[in-house]
Amino acid sequence: MKITRYLLLAGLVFLYFPLLVLVIYSFNESRLVTIWTEFSVKWYLELLEDRQLMDAFFLSLQIACSTAFMSVLLGTIAAYVLVKLGRFPGQTLFSSMIIAPLVMPEVITGLSLLLLFVGLGNWLGWPASRGAMTIWIAHVTFSVAFVTIVITSRLREMDSSLEEAAMDLGATPLKVFFVITLPLISPALISGWLLAFTLSLDDLVIASFVSGPGSSTLPMVIYSSVRLGVSPKINALATIFVGLILVGSFVFWWSMQRWARYSAAKTPGQQ
């Protein structure tokens, strides 16, 4: 009993102590990240002045958002086709192609996409140069795999008589999809969106392959600047991220709780 408490504590410290140190040192006055002098927010202010970091930050945000939306759109269509439309020729091939990027090493995905973009550029003249567009395409390619899996499992566990009931009551298949299916799988859509967003924001390897001049994502900028020595500005930036993630996951958890209240647990009604 006692020992498990300590083990839990040790585990939590192992996981979160580095993050805590990072947050604390982002308020450090010194320009040496390892030596504490006094409290200050000057690195936050300098961060705002740093055009390169801020540009990369907004570029990453932009790519992550658009990747998330596109992945959810494509992932929903793919999952619906796989689960609802019954067997069709090439179904196994299709489903394994969709989840292939899950097991593919990132380096190979990145390299093959680079070769594709270069080849296409030479052959069709598009994409003329690599940049945000090619990063977005690359990110969608591998995020769709994750999103499809999340939505597929939700669709599978959904009672198909709900859709039949809606159709029985006079709704056309298209209407059934938007009024019944979509609202019922919306938790999976949200978690799929967040997953794709995180994957895209996080990606360094693939983005390095397919980005071009003037379109460096945040992980790329951080990685290259760290090689020249860690600036406390990075700590400040990371702290902002941790804060955003905390708020984001709390909102997600809270909305899931609300959802669970009327879809999962059945509470017998009172007279």
Place this chain on the structure above:
Amino acid sequence: MNDAEVQYAVEVVNLSKHFDDVAAVDQVDLKINKGEIFALLGGSGCGKTTLLRMLAGFEKPSLGDIKINGVSVLNSPPYQRPVNMMFQSYALFPHMTVEQNIAFGLKQDKLPAAQIVARVTEVLGLVQMEKFRSRKPAQLSGGQQQRVALARSLAKKPALLLLDEPMGALDKKLRMQMQLELANIIESVGVTCVMVTHDQEEAMTMADRIAIMDQGRIMQVGQPREIYEFPNSKLTAEFIGSINLFKAVVTGGELTCAELPGQVVAGEANAVFEGPCYVALRPEKIRLDAARNLDATNCAAGKVNDIAYLGSHNVIHVRLDAGAGQGKIVQVHVSNFARHATQTFDFEQPVVLSWDRDAVVLIKADQP
């Protein structure tokens, strides 16, 4: 001239459904009257659910036709058929309130809002659920969910109401109560109803007529009483209630039963035929007496083999004595008239079985 055709709410003509090479429904013909509650009764895999799903439009028949009020609906998708279904799981939309669930079908018809509200209130009153209109389905008990599901399927005033195992999700006690209540509501609305069930009690309680299905075919159609008292095959006789069967044969109008001693005389109500058959006796139609002299007809001697006390009646198994049918076990129901039974039976007590000629049912044997 058309009157004769349109007198049926539903006509199923030579309907078949094959899954790969297996016939789930095999050449079914049915005529269902207007305002009737009709039950499809059978074990699992007998094709009753497939037949129901074809009526709703979720399965496409391989052969045959379905007419509702005289019009073929074969080419209409589910959302265009004047048919509504109450699903076994109720299939209430979890993200909508009771009110929104019931209004769903009416909204698809693009009715004016005021009319929708009025109709929702009307059907909620019908199932006595007015108080729950703004609840979510998860906040209702099983019985309440069933009422809402019924209200939703009645809201559009369908020409045909389908019930898929309506009591399947309820516990036993609630079942009995809801069976009568559901039948009363459906009868008061006057809608034609086809229900599917594997529970004979449920079918007999709720339905005006029952069709017994086996391996995709309809074995017998009739009122509950007809099916119970005059089963037309061994299968229906055994499916509904319990029954004692004895092998027999009719030759030249004479009935000889090899498995019963003495002569068996059947009542006039039985069909006249020749060939191998069964003498069928319902357990509650056999009299049981302590040892006495045997009658010449419709009588047999035996010993008590087993006794089960079930409260409302005793089930007594009697082993027939030497002679024809020796050792055969006959089931007899003895109802419990008085608290202090005047006549009790013991194991191995000699007894005499006797029955009226009208109790005897002759069932033609299908295979020799």
